[in-house]
Amino acid sequence: EVQLLESGGGLVQPGGSLRLSCVASGFTFSLYAMSWVRQAPGKGLEWVSAFSGSAGRTYYAESVKGRFTISRDDSKNTLYLQMNSLRAEDTAVYYCAKDGSGSYAARKYYFDYWGQGTLVTVSS
């Protein structure tokens, strides 16, 4: 059974930093691209970032480029999101999601499994 478990969310002041983690199980983690998708309170879904499988490519939404860094440790089956220079508009539930296409190409990504999410609140 595929499971994705996020952690690391919490309350942080504007300009601060936070690192999210997502531990995966139930599939060969290294073979799949993984993404972070967020959802602001009462709003829709917004893709944040992706890390391809063994190709090692990273992709970012314009709204987080230069502030967020995605990484992964395949030996620990873990995906990370380092978030710096946080803003109030980054407040959201952050979901970890597994790519279902099996492709290295972001243009083919879709998400067949999602974690339960972790809430990040940016406020003074």
Added chain:
Amino acid sequence: QSVLTQPPSVSGAPGQRVTISCTGSSPNIGAGYDVHWYQQLPETAPKLLIYGNNNRPSGVPDRFSGSKSGTSASLAITGLQAEDEADYYCQSYDSTLSGVVFGGGTKLTVL
């Protein structure tokens, strides 16, 4: 404002058929990129409903179907049930943004 446009809400009575549209443009759906659909029940994570325009993952009832034409896509739900009440999102890829894009979401109400 989302790159993919969905109606904010749709509704239908039990047993009826409803459709949810997802309108894009030439850099995304019109460029031939696949459209995928997700269902998000209240207070839960999204769940994959349709992938690759018209494919259902194992376990998704055949009451749910997807289609795509030109710069738009649609999700159809037949035999509407109370448990279908949820938010629905379409997703594709946009070559101008070089990233994954979602629709704004549609809230389905079962009357």
